[in-house]
Amino acid sequence: MRLALPGPLPRSVCAGAALVLTGTVGAVGCGGGAGGAIGSGVTGIVRASWGDPQNPLEPANTNEVQGGKVLDMIFRGLKRYDPRTGRAENALAEKIETTDSTHYTVTVKDGRRFSDGEKVTAKSFVTAWNYGAYLKNNQKNAYFFQYIDGYDKVHPVSGEPTATTLSGLRITGPRTFSVTLSQRFSTWPDTLGYAAFAPLPTAFFEHHDAWLAKPVGNGPYRVEKYTRGAQMSLRAWKGYRGPDAARNGGVDLVVYTDNNTAYTDLVSGNLDLVDDIPAAQLKNVRKDLDGRYLNTPAGIIQMLAFPFYDRRWNTPGAAKVRTGLSMAIDREQITRTIFRSTRTPATDWTSPVLGAAGGYRPGLCGRACRYDPAAARRMVSDGGGIPGGRLTITYNTDTGSHKDWVDAVCNSVNNALRDDHACVGSPVGTYADFRNKIGRHKLTGPFRAGWQMDYPLIQNFLQPLYYTGASSNDGGWSDRRFDALVDRANAETGTKTAVATFRRAEEAVRDAMATIPLWYQNGSAGYSDRIRHVELNPFSVPVFDEIDVR
Amino acid sequence: MGRYVTRRLLQMIPVFVGTTLLIFLMVHVMGDPVAGLCGERQCDPATEARLRQEFGLDQPVWRQYLTYMGNVFSGDFGTAFNGQRVIDLMATAFPVTLRLTLVAVVLEIVIGITLGVVTGLRRGRPVDTSVLLLTLMAVSVPIFVTGLLAQLLLGVEWRLVPPAVSAAAPLDELIVPGLVLASVSLAYVTRLTRTSVAENARADYVRTAVAKGLPRHRVITRHLLRNSLIPVVTFIGTDVGALMGGAIVTERIFNIHGVGFQLYQGILRQNTQTVVGFVTVLVIVFLLANLLVDVVYAVLDPRIRHA
Numbered sequence: 001m002r003l004a005l006p007g008p009l010p011r012s013v014c015a016g017a018a019l020v021l022t023g024t025v026g027a028v029g030c031g032g033g034a035g036g037a038i039g040s041g042v043t044g045i046v047r048a049s050w051g052d053p054q055n056p057l058e059p060a061n062t063n064e065v066q067g068g069k070v071l072d073m074i075f076r077g078l079k080r081y082d083p084r085t086g087r088a089e090n091a092l093a094e095k096i097e098t099t100d101s102t103h104y105t106v107t108v109k110d111g112r113r114f115s116d117g118e119k120v121t122a123k124s125f126v127t128a129w130n131y132g133a134y135l136k137n138n139q140k141n142a143y144f145f146q147y148i149d150g151y152d153k154v155h156p157v158s159g160e161p162t163a164t165t166l167s168g169l170r171i172t173g174p175r176t177f178s179v180t181l182s183q184r185f186s187t188w189p190d191t192l193g194y195a196a197f198a199p200l201p202t203a204f205f206e207h208h209d210a211w212l213a214k215p216v217g218n219g220p221y222r223v224e225k226y227t228r229g230a231q232m233s234l235r236a237w238k239g240y241r242g243p244d245a246a247r248n249g250g251v252d253l254v255v256y257t258d259n260n261t262a263y264t265d266l267v268s269g270n271l272d273l274v275d276d277i278p279a280a281q282l283k284n285v286r287k288d289l290d291g292r293y294l295n296t297p298a299g300i301i302q303m304l305a306f307p308f309y310d311r312r313w314n315t316p317g318a319a320k321v322r323t324g325l326s327m328a329i330d331r332e333q334i335t336r337t338i339f340r341s342t343r344t345p346a347t348d349w350t351s352p353v354l355g356a357a358g359g360y361r362p363g364l365c366g367r368a369c370r371y372d373p374a375a376a377r378r379m380v381s382d383g384g385g386i387p388g389g390r391l392t393i394t395y396n397t398d399t400g401s402h403k404d405w406v407d408a409v410c411n412s413v414n415n416a417l418r419d420d421h422a423c424v425g426s427p428v429g430t431y432a433d434f435r436n437k438i439g440r441h442k443l444t445g446p447f448r449a450g451w452q453m454d455y456p457l458i459q460n461f462l463q464p465l466y467y468t469g470a471s472s473n474d475g476g477w478s479d480r481r482f483d484a485l486v487d488r489a490n491a492e493t494g495t496k497t498a499v500a501t502f503r504r505a506e507e508a509v510r511d512a513m514a515t516i517p518l519w520y521q522n523g524s525a526g527y528s529d530r531i532r533h534v535e536l537n538p539f540s541v542p543v544f545d546e547i548d549v550r
Numbered sequence: 551m552g553r554y555v556t557r558r559l560l561q562m563i564p565v566f567v568g569t570t571l572l573i574f575l576m577v578h579v580m581g582d583p584v585a586g587l588c589g590e591r592q593c594d595p596a597t598e599a600r601l602r603q604e605f606g607l608d609q610p611v612w613r614q615y616l617t618y619m620g621n622v623f624s625g626d627f628g629t630a631f632n633g634q635r636v637i638d639l640m641a642t643a644f645p646v647t648l649r650l651t652l653v654a655v656v657l658e659i660v661i662g663i664t665l666g667v668v669t670g671l672r673r674g675r676p677v678d679t680s681v682l683l684l685t686l687m688a689v690s691v692p693i694f695v696t697g698l699l700a701q702l703l704l705g706v707e708w709r710l711v712p713p714a715v716s717a718a719a720p721l722d723e724l725i726v727p728g729l730v731l732a733s734v735s736l737a738y739v740t741r742l743t744r745t746s747v748a749e750n751a752r753a754d755y756v757r758t759a760v761a762k763g764l765p766r767h768r769v770i771t772r773h774l775l776r777n778s779l780i781p782v783v784t785f786i787g788t789d790v791g792a793l794m795g796g797a798i799v800t801e802r803i804f805n806i807h808g809v810g811f812q813l814y815q816g817i818l819r820q821n822t823q824t825v826v827g828f829v830t831v832l833v834i835v836f837l838l839a840n841l842l843v844d845v846v847y848a849v850l851d852p853r854i855r856h857a
Contacts, residue, residue: 052632267706
């Protein structure tokens, strides 16, 4: 066990950490106790399935759940989303203050360190954010910094950047920095729990390749060994000072190419945790695992998006057609039979994980999301029929089992409209090609759209998807009433009023049926009898630090 | 002999260029890979342009190909989208697949040839019939069925072996996957050897050897087998390449992080550099294995001479 902290741990800090952990197994966060439960060759290691991260493991460059899983273990940012409620709570932030929703002052907690011993300071955040935003660093999450003043200089839409650092970030003391946003954004502090906003140690900049081979962060775990493409061994980091220190000795993430193999390994006791149960096993999972199966809401909603750049879909009549189509889809039956209840029929455009206070409003969609074949027929014919005479739903075949549900949706539509040829699925071989066709506006009918939230805010379910010209507004929907309401919501100073205004914006989406909401996706996971206290957070990532190994 | 080998090596150059070009074009036709890099959303245009430039995707295909080939000849196979150099991926993946192939080939030779000789010498007996039936089954059942069945029975039900291979992939864990991978070829080797042995057992030189009073094992190993193995060696030689490339299914079932894993991921992510690099090396392996087979012919049968 190499602990790169100068000198022994101060006693008082140790006692504090132990207090917080009262009621859990041993005092893992604080050495001693379990007889050196940390380091190599120890007990209490959770073995979990993993997928090879698509991108290098830089915080601002990781946009998928496999890399996110690791970042969630080795990093802590200013905020952290509560694994149960999804509420953003201060983690490394002592306070974030503002009076006008544009100028923020951030104070970082004292005494926090990276696992290589370096102190986490205001500079650790500012340099990390500047790195993430700078165009030439090729960071795929750069747009997270788009609300900070000076983003257009370091990350222009075209051409060379004219600055290397964000002018809106200023270090004002060892633990304080100020942030100036380019627009009012009242819920901005709540976005800071996303991995892209994590602080970075100097090692990241000075020995970049070495850092990538073995990332160093400030979270409850540290990377002990990383064999890319095969396995990552994470161990509980003794020096971690937060309230969420690891309650196990560590986690071994094992890469599986096929989730069926991972499931087989779980059933035969060679693996402790699989967070991607293969669809084919859903009917056996409860029996196989004796109830050690989780199926909890995640911040993901699946929708059908429409090509508004195609004039035929951008008429008042087409809005009626979309509403009719929505009523022609038997969500209850499809989620029950095809997804075996790992999806829940959607009745609004957000996600249950937001909670009522966060803006989730079940039933907002009303009758338009209820299966009603007669009304569906009426609405579609009132609206002038399906543009082009036939509905083609485009989807990609390489990830997920989209074919199954698209065929079921079409079946449902065909039955409701009493026309065997009203709807057909149109498969595209790879995800990249699918994205290409969407990006180049090649599609003339609806297409599969899934949205996984970046942070649990109603803003994140609306603005990126429906605001005019927004980054994920693939269909090109544009509505003046919606845009104005979003602008107003962002300018509100109170969270409560902001959420209420966003809800009104959501009504604009409903009235035009800008997308047809299909279902909310759940996160699912199965685990062995070796471990306890397994939960999935709203991002459907297991809360590793709370897992307890028998 | 030397001239023959040189000529064969020179012939490899056009084959090599042709295959790489073909694969390069095929991956290119699959579309623009950058669009798939940003999750369920459009990459922001500036980053997208940067990435395209970084991976050379903003160039016309022919120039991309020339640049790529130029780099390959200086030992640089490019960088995968996850920032790893393809050569590093190869360094981790090929030894694993090579081990798996080795296990498969050894099993193929030992079990296949033994069974072939035994059945070839006991034509029509119960042992011949039952082996015939077994090989028929092995040939007709697809490899993923054999694999999943072996995994379920040996790994889950009887707990004899772990159902998946660990990251280090040591030889002993590769025996079951190796057997699965070899199963079809093993059946072919058995049947090839059987026919060949059965045919040659009646040949004049075997009768002569027996008449000379040579011991039975000497007749079989020195005279009969040496002549009977030529078609079998051809088969095994070409099979080495097929096994390495075909390991993709077996590797997936047993979670082995070899060539198949990298290729699969490379194709899914439309990573030209990974796919072309790995396939290129596979092509070279295939060509070399074939050359080796031709050279071994001459050793087995002195009548075959390579001028």
